[in-house]
Amino acid sequence: MNRHRRLAVQFLLLTIVFWSTAPSPVRADEGMWLFNNPPRELLKTKYHFDVDDAWLDHLMHSAVRFNSGGSGSFVSADGLVMTNHHVATDALQKLSTSDRDLVATGFYAKTRDAEIKCLDLELNVLQGIEDVTARVNGAVKTDMSPADAEKARRAVMNTIEQEASEKTGLRCDVVTLYQGGRYHLYRYKKYTDVRLVFAPEKDIAFFGGDPDNFEYPRYNLDCAFFRAYEDGKPAHVQHFRKWNAGGPADGELVFVVGHPGRTKRSLTVADIEFSRDVHVTRALDRMRRREVLLRTYAERSAENARRAQDELFGVQNERKRLIGILAGLQDPSLLANVRESEKKLRSAAGKLDPDPWVQVKEVIAASDRIYIDLGLFEYGGGFDCDLFDIARSIVRLVDETPKPNAQRLRDYRESNLESLKQWLFSEAPIYTDLETIKLADALSYLIEKKGVNDPLVAQVLAGHSPRDRAAELIAKTRVADVAVRKQLATLSSAELAKSDDPMIQLARLVDPKARELREIDEQQDEVQRQAYAKIAAVRFGIDGDRTYPDATFTLRLAFGIVRGYDLPGAGVHIPAWTTLAGVFERSAQHGNAPPFDLPQSWAASKSKLDGSVPFNFITTADVVGGNSGSPCVNRKGEVVGLIFDGNLDSLVLDFAYTEQTARSLAVHTGAMLEALRKVYDASDLADEITGVARR
């Protein structure tokens, strides 16, 4: 530590006294904590709870990540995995046809033989974490240009992963934490033979639909069960969650073990303002556009509605989420707090040269200049359809795999190829009519943003209107056929260049521009990582390890208590619980009209159900998107609920934690059992999860 830095740290120590007078995160139920740095002290102080290593290890090994986006957990020794219906929907949709809509009708495999193998679902179970910060940062020299630094960092990350993967046989990912402040290596056991065991009907899983999404009170049986298989047999797992059908008590401490997707709490004010002014508003415009497109497609027929339902749900969910976030960011009070914190942090940091806050701001300005093009060409906004994504991945796979692993684009690194091919060669259905309207709209969007006279756009459209060009591309490409994809992927780059497949040609046409933009973006990202690493160092200097990094879709431990809340200024208290009886009342209030209609199975079972059984409940635990499907466990590690949503006030958690009215929502274990036994006649499954018997 040089003298300058040492002085800065001494100054930091002095400021801690001042900091502790401000509202401290230590007192709140805040945090998405790393499993290799759990909040031992905080839990001890606030809840007199000792984090036991075996307890922690058990939670970690029974946690499951759905690579399609979501969380889950083992709930039996035979590899039974619990998650949300809305996490399962991706798999359900891919297994559905015009004659069999598993999303709508639900499914129950009465025997193991009847369990249906998913088409491309990959589950990950974390086995261990290793800090590789020194090795990653060691590869990047201080005098390197951003371009060289980015290459060096990518090379060492690709290499670490490949080495670890070869050594352990596990999936190994280097994860960037604290926006660049730390690098940890995560090792996962991977399951690719995953079978569907149970899903309820969408109408009860997502009762209330978009109007009730992110709201509370709720009445959703948002659960589903899969089974992990190994060598064609149910996986025998040592670590799985015990079931506690009684659920949690009011005010009880609970833990959430899952994979929060992405938060932006440690961003600088400038970065948050960029989110508010650019990121979120542009993403919202795109979401509204996609929502209208998909809805108008879906409303033309029941079959269209079935084809579009999963994507439409995702878009509506994201639209509602972003509106909630924007409302938070446009509320002056939230940003005032962030501004105040940053002021203190900068003052604690003293004079840094270059100033990392200024560096971040410069990168933002630079990234704003390529923002739209990057979205159009690299992230596919101008070509939004599955067949383009597939064609582009084939083009890049063929271009990247001959290169040494260290030099490849991250997605094509050796340790990721298996997962990539799981998706690329999936037999998931592709609907050409839906593909055509999506691509036509994307090409129209491309024109809107770049103008008809842009030379690349002109080449893309080849003299046609967006609709005609999209229709031609989708009709003539052969990459909808998995055998064709596999064959194309074996070609050399030169051979592929000769392919007359129009979608492959399009992907090749666009790729130089897309890669150019990506390279600029990655260099900007490198500069930002370095700046944020400095800011993180200042923060570590103050907080030590009493801090947690922003969410990265990796395993985290959150905690909170089961608690209702008062609506501000309304004199209304929202209780922590709803009951099974409540869903029948709410449906009746809406004349049983969609999306408040109940499936036939529930209407028929009303008299059998115990209406007093809790249905959904809320907690103060710090939960965001990606946590969907996370188990809610008690001090003993028993599962007492299943996280499926947050309320509207929780949407700002992406940027700042608050527990006044923000709540995470869970399905009660009692409700799941009651429904399995009395609505779905699924006693074998109920017995398996409660450990009564082995079927």
Next chain:
Amino acid sequence: MNRHRRLAVQFLLLTIVFWSTAPSPVRADEGMWLFNNPPRELLKTKYHFDVDDAWLDHLMHSAVRFNSGGSGSFVSADGLVMTNHHVATDALQKLSTSDRDLVATGFYAKTRDAEIKCLDLELNVLQGIEDVTARVNGAVKTDMSPADAEKARRAVMNTIEQEASEKTGLRCDVVTLYQGGRYHLYRYKKYTDVRLVFAPEKDIAFFGGDPDNFEYPRYNLDCAFFRAYEDGKPAHVQHFRKWNAGGPADGELVFVVGHPGRTKRSLTVADIEFSRDVHVTRALDRMRRREVLLRTYAERSAENARRAQDELFGVQNERKRLIGILAGLQDPSLLANVRESEKKLRSAAGKLDPDPWVQVKEVIAASDRIYIDLGLFEYGGGFDCDLFDIARSIVRLVDETPKPNAQRLRDYRESNLESLKQWLFSEAPIYTDLETIKLADALSYLIEKKGVNDPLVAQVLAGHSPRDRAAELIAKTRVADVAVRKQLATLSSAELAKSDDPMIQLARLVDPKARELREIDEQQDEVQRQAYAKIAAVRFGIDGDRTYPDATFTLRLAFGIVRGYDLPGAGVHIPAWTTLAGVFERSAQHGNAPPFDLPQSWAASKSKLDGSVPFNFITTADVVGGNSGSPCVNRKGEVVGLIFDGNLDSLVLDFAYTEQTARSLAVHTGAMLEALRKVYDASDLADEITGVARR
């Protein structure tokens, strides 16, 4: 004519030979012709039809304009007016409450006493047209600045209208034709006591909903009947359309008499490109945003759905229309034709100084710079709710009316005040919950576009979030009360400035900025008028009076034949007709699910109806939005149908006429009669329109 101009015209005459080798509009069923310049020659040549003056005069006097936006016609001597259900919806919605949803249930007044008076509907019937071009242009001197020229033109237009209005007692409007090439004075008889006689249920009027909107084949009973009253009694009208229940034959010549809203066929290429790149795309983004907002509101409850339905329909209709237009404009072939025509016109024009095409381009660039602000502040995009519009109109009414008529903003000119107050003091219901979500979204949009640090935006928000500010404004303003509005409107500007009503304060806060932008816009408009007047002169030099101006929501005569069409490349022929039986088949195909469900009245009457009666039919007549409700009449002037829509391919008619697959859609007179007699037990009404008896 100076020498330079004379040479130019000689050159034009030479080029006509060349022009006639290109596809000529003379051969197509093109045109929205002025009643004082009907296409006599064209109809004579193509259809051997002589336009008789009495015939024309009869059509004109029986045509009705709905000032809420749409067309209609007298169909009995007792002032019975026929229009579309979707034109009537504005009035139906305003007459509805949570207990009485006239839009959904429909309505039939069995006796005249039962006819319901509309809250603020105004009907106009054209009495005569006078060319006032010389007087309008005479007021504008060639050496005037754009600002002075705009003032002078506004002054003379306001004055002409006031003089004519005082002289005739009629509503008098100076209409700008050919983008500034001509000015005509339109004199209307006005009806403000208008009563609802009949409307069917929305489910049959708008069968197929948004998915089938702008599509064909169709099965819509999109009709409604009102009655004009004078002095508390049914208006006795001399001119009304005779009913021909047999409808038109296949291939028969028909005429459409109505008020097309707005077309842009005579725009320069630069102006059309501006529409494509800016106008339409930004309007579409706004529409999608409003659609998602209104839909999410509507889906929360049946009552919400009722409150939002009319506005939501309007937004969805506009979204679908704009997408169709954009698809046309992004098709290289449409613009290639326009470009070719412009090239010829410019070459025919010779050297003009200043070049009007260059002038238009310069104005476009200038208007682009204020485009977003103008939308936000002057056209209310930043404050989108009824209560703001009302407050702003009170503020301006109080500021404008003390000024001499010639100096007032156009909306506040003496001859328009009665119509303005008809709206401003309407007892139409206002829903504060819907107002609040709309205003909150508009304020959020204002921040998105202007940034939180804009000084005016900061004043508008007053330190609150958009949601909090909107809630406060809507809760505290008293302008929802018509008595309060009337009282505020009597105040002087200085007195109003002291009002503590927060919405009045907001309107006053924003008004200087809004007026400043409007002034710039009107000056730009003046420059553009002058440029387009020069372009129009070139066109007149070529076409003489064998031309028609772009649509201006004034009475026009269109014509065409009843004809099916072939789907390009599909080998499918779409016949000109559908039948009543078809609607039951289409509903069944969709499992009778919304929006393909039939009302109970239709399901119950199926066996009574003659399924072979034609339901809807299509014609090649040149029809756009605003024509909704126009009668379709035969050579004898008898009504044979009721225009209600165009197909998707007709949406480009805003920019260019085509008759290959573009069609206007009409309800067949036979279907209306069959439904009135057999579904709605409305024989008295059926007798009145067929002239069988006077009830």
